[in-house]
Amino acid sequence: QLQLQESGPGLVKPSETLSLTCTVSGGSITSASYYWGWIRQPPGKGLEWVGSLYYSGATYYNPSLRSRLTISVDTSRNQFSLKLSSVTAADTAVYYCARHHGIGAVSGHMDVWGKGTTVTVSS
């Protein structure tokens, strides 16, 4: 059974870089026709798609975060990662990783989610 687990610091200082890793177990991150995505949820607010990585390596970012965001994959460790630079308090959120279906540049539903990790931006 496929499982995803987020990991990373729970506290990041303003202006620094937020780094998170999602470890995939029970399946391969190079499986065809899947995206591996990051979604965040600020306290008391709704879900926001952050960005996704297609199994081929192509990346797609939320335009509002594109200038600060990098999503990458480490196939040897079956992990994918998120780096968000120059963070502010507005980046405080629960960050989820998820697998979603898709073909080419068309993405679909997210069927497997991690439990989420809370990141607070504060000095």
Place this chain on the structure above:
Amino acid sequence: QSALTQPASVSGSPGQSITISCTGTSSDVGGYNLVSWYQQHPGKAPKLMIYDVTNRPSGVSDRLSGSKSGNTASLTISGLQAEDEADYYCSSYTSTTTLHVFGTGTKVTVL
């Protein structure tokens, strides 16, 4: 890319049916049959309930059903139960400069 529009809250009594709407544009909801719905209980990760507008994953109650008309998708919960009380989010592929967009979320209350 703006979020898809959902009502902030919907409520119903046990046994009743409720419907949650999700309004987008022809670039997302209206243009593709790639709308999905997620249930989220407090402190928990979202759970996929409906995908590709009408399909239910294995294990999801058949009291939930999805549909779409034009730029608006809908989730109907029939025979409302206490366990259905949660937040619900729609999402869709979008052909704009983004890839994926979520709805604003709807809090379902069972009276």
